[in-house]
Amino acid sequence: MMSIISKVLSTLSILQLVHSGFSSFEFYQLKKQLSLIDGLQQDITLPYDIQLEVLCGLLLFTLSVFLSFEKLKYIPLVRSRELLTQNQYLQEIQMNKATKKDNLIGNDPFGEFSCMPSFINIHRKRKEIRDYLSIKEVEKE
Amino acid sequence: MNASRKHFQNIESPRSIGFNKSRLLYVHDLTSLVFGCGAGILQLESQKGFGMFIASYIFVSLLFVVWICQLNPQKYFQNPVKDIFFNSLIRELAGFVMSWTFTYALLG
Numbered sequence: 191m192m193s194i195i196s197k198v199l200s201t202l203s204i205l206q207l208v209h210s211g212f213s214s215f216e217f218y219q220l221k222k223q224l225s226l227i228d229g230l231q232q233d234i235t236l237p238y239d240i241q242l243e244v245l246c247g248l249l250l251f252t253l254s255v256f257l258s259f260e261k262l263k264y265i266p267l268v269r270s271r272e273l274l275t276q277n278q279y280l281q282e283i284q285m286n287k288a289t290k291k292d293n294l295i296g297n298d299p300f301g302e303f304s305c306m307p308s309f310i311n312i313h314r315k316r317k318e319i320r321d322y323l324s325i326k327e328v329e330k331e
Numbered sequence: 332m333n334a335s336r337k338h339f340q341n342i343e344s345p346r347s348i349g350f351n352k353s354r355l356l357y358v359h360d361l362t363s364l365v366f367g368c369g370a371g372i373l374q375l376e377s378q379k380g381f382g383m384f385i386a387s388y389i390f391v392s393l394l395f396v397v398w399i400c401q402l403n404p405q406k407y408f409q410n411p412v413k414d415i416f417f418n419s420l421i422r423e424l425a426g427f428v429m430s431w432t433f434t435y436a437l438l439g
Contacts (some may be wrong), residue, residue: 207365211372215438220375241373248369252391255361256398259354279399280354280407281347287406288344299346 192257199254206247213240268296351426356419357394362391363423364381364430371434384427392416 217236262281263273274294282288292299366387370380392415396404404411 207368207372211368211434211438214374215371218439236373244369245370248366248387251365252362252394255358256394259399280351280412281344282406283338283343283347283351283409284406285342285344286340288347 191228192260196254196257199250203250203254205249208213208244210240210243210247213243214316264295268294336426347407348409352414355415358391358395358399358422359388359419360426363385363427366417367427368429368434370427371436372438374435374439377433380428380431381435382423384431387427388423389416391412 193300213238216313217240223235259279261275261277261279263275265271265276274291276291289299298304363384366383367407370383373383375383396402396411396415400407404415409416
């Protein structure tokens with residue numbers, strides 16, 4: 191839901207910025223041409239409505255960036271499949287807190303170290319596969 | 332025993348640190364580029380443009396602390412003031428000036 195609001199707001203803010211940019215471009219082109227005529231006031235500034243439109247576009251864009259963040263959710267690998275959340279947008283840096291969610295969802299953050307393929311007993315695995323295949327052949331016969 | 336317990340309590344997770352920094356950088360990158368475009372559209376010059384950068388940078392950083400860090404930045408960053416306000420300052424200034432001058436030249 192938040193991401194949809196964020197997308198709508200960012201689209202709106204970009205449209206506002208493009209529109210105010212075009213208005214600003216037209217204004218400065220007109221100012222350049224008018225400056226050629228003598229006797230006209232030279233220190234005219236950008237109209238307030240264009241300035242307000244730019245500020246509004248910038249604020250809306252900032253809001254949309256912040257709304258695009260959602261609270262972190264995790265899918266547990268064990269037990270129920272309900273999403274877990276800690277009501278946080280970021281992850282805590284203390285190791286004992288950072289690994290809390292891994293324990294809750296049943297994830298092993300050091301899996302790449304603890305499950306090393308080179309430590310697998312390859313002879314036992316081959317024996318298991320040979321036994322499995324021999325049983326299959328017997329079943330076929 | 333106590334010394335080793337204290338030592339283990341102070342261990343920080345590099346994965347979380349990297350994740351939090353990438354989120355902060357994403358917010359700063361996007362906003363500084365768009366605020367630069369805004370400065371260009373308003374045709375700001377010299378000090379006014381840099382003033383707008385400083386104001387926008389502080390505003391976005393404070394909003395990040397309040398909204399995303401939930402007023403607890405020390406939980407998510409090793410050195411909150413340095414990480415949030417100073418680490419990416421030059422990078423964002425470069426992005427801001429680039430989009431500011433580009434838009435200024437395009438519209439002026």
